[in-house]
Amino acid sequence: MTNNIRVERAIKNITQADLAELVSVSRQTINTIESNRYVPSTILALKIARVFGKPVEEVFILEEGD
Structure with a gap:
């Protein structure tokens, strides 16, 4: 499985840390x-x-x- 998270984050202009906080996980998980x-x-x-x-x-x- 692949994902577009990096692209989607760039579009929304959010960091890994921002996304992690929004979904209640660590930045390392993202x-x-x-x-x-x-x-x-x-x-x-x-x-x-x-x-x-x-x-x-x-x-x-x-x-x-997969």
């Missing part, structure tokens, strides 16, 4: 998700998508083989 080293829970993915005002499928993309 960093590992952005780097595709950690797959968020469904609840966290939905919270992140809500911050960006997008459906979860537009923020997180399933790749072939």
Whole structure:
């Protein structure tokens, strides 16, 4: 799975720390998700998508083989 979190953050002009605060996780958690080293829970993915005002499928993309 890949994600567009970095792009969406740039569009909203928010930092990893800002996003982390909005969804109640650490900045390091956002960093590992952005780097595709950690797959968020469904609840966290939905919270992140809500911050960006997008459906979860537009923020997180399933790749072939997932």
